Amino acid sequence: MGLRSWMGKQISDWLVQDSPASGSPLCDFDRLSYEIRPGDVILIEGRSRVSEVIKIITQSPWSHAALYVGRLHNIADPARREAILQHCDARPDEQLIIEAILGKGTIVSTLRQYREDHARICRPRGLTPKHAQQVSNYAIDSLGAGYDVRQLLDLARFLFPYGILPRRWRSSLFDHNAGMPTHTVCSTMLAQAFMSVYFPILPVIAHEEGGKTKIYQRNPRRFTPRDFDYSPYFDIIKYPYINLESGTIYEQLPWHDDGVVCNAPGDCFIPNGYIPAEINKQHTPASLADIAAKTRHSLRLMKHRIRALRQQTGESLP
Incomplete structure (x- = not known):
């Protein structure tokens, strides 16, 4: 050669x-x-x-x-x-x-x-x-x-x-x-x-x-x-990795519903101004205990976000 x-x-x-x-x-x-x-x-x-x-x-x-x-x-x-x-x-x-x-x-x-x-x-x-x-x-x-x-x-x-x-x-x-x-x-x-x-x-x-x-x-x-x-x-x-042919199966997908969005695997964040919202999953009804646990978790996220915003603006923390 x-x-x-x-x-x-x-x-x-x-x-x-x-x-x-x-x-x-x-x-x-x-x-x-x-x-x-x-x-x-x-x-x-x-x-x-x-x-x-x-x-x-x-x-x-x-x-x-x-x-x-x-x-x-x-x-x-x-x-x-x-x-x-x-x-x-x-x-x-x-x-x-x-x-x-x-x-x-x-x-x-x-x-x-x-x-x-x-x-x-x-x-x-x-x-x-x-x-x-x-x-x-x-x-x-x-x-x-x-x-x-x-x-x-x-x-x-x-x-x-x-x-x-x-x-x-x-x-x-x-x-x-x-x-x-x-x-x-x-x-x-x-x-x-x-x-x-x-x-x-x-x-x-x-x-x-x-x-x-x-x-x-x-x-x-x-x-x-x-x-x-x-x-x-x-x-x-097309044969997508997630098959949506059986009606409303997308409602049952294991979405991460804590406000996290990702650019790529391992590159994720919570957007500024995120407000938690309960998703009505008709096919997977949650118990009262589950709803209470999610509410407490959402309140902690909101408190963390408020503290972060106050630190950015220089306001005194409670």
Whole structure:
């Protein structure tokens, strides 16, 4: 490995290194992994340095997109199953995704590696099982393609409102080379996979004379992860950590009702001017002793707050 390649790898590894998970989960990963099906796009709110850059560029929390291809037995073509095994040592029961990663290119990964990340499913509405298999096949055929860093930089220049250079000048976004690309980014690879079966993501719709309408495929090099979230042709499926589907279950959640609010786990405070209020929990009636205990606790909080305010204003304490 030459010096240039070694330095590039070191920079890539630094950019893709994940920061620690927040510890405050938003997604029920077990349910998501149970419900996901081949052909679904999974959006990830990444935690790496390059993810933060992509979020700023795209003005979206979604920094990464991957295609779920299922388990090995979900891939009908034996040759493509073999191609999967050549790129990863997957167990028969392992849930697999195909994604393009900076420093690694287009690879096969396991779904469980995103267990600690905020994720959601974008499901192509009405996509037939036959076409879902073809979309997966296109992604499998892309394995081994490099990651197109230049395209990422050109996309940043294109999305920013102002730039020193014209947006089209020497930009890879407007290349017209046909054939399977040797380098790609995550969203472009997915867009091309769905375009291979003429499934719309954000098509260009032209109204012509005589009331005719023509639909054109959009330039796949300009797609970002947020476009799958924005597309009206994909259903957004969320599996929140707290399931609210059973009526008024939110009334029974174990809220901390002493006035404490938090910026993040471990970073909590009581706001100035907080006035305790009893919450009427119809499904969990409190006893008189419980109400009396909460009232005494609330009075202590109020007294503490009044003393703090008087100290700030310089008034004498009682």
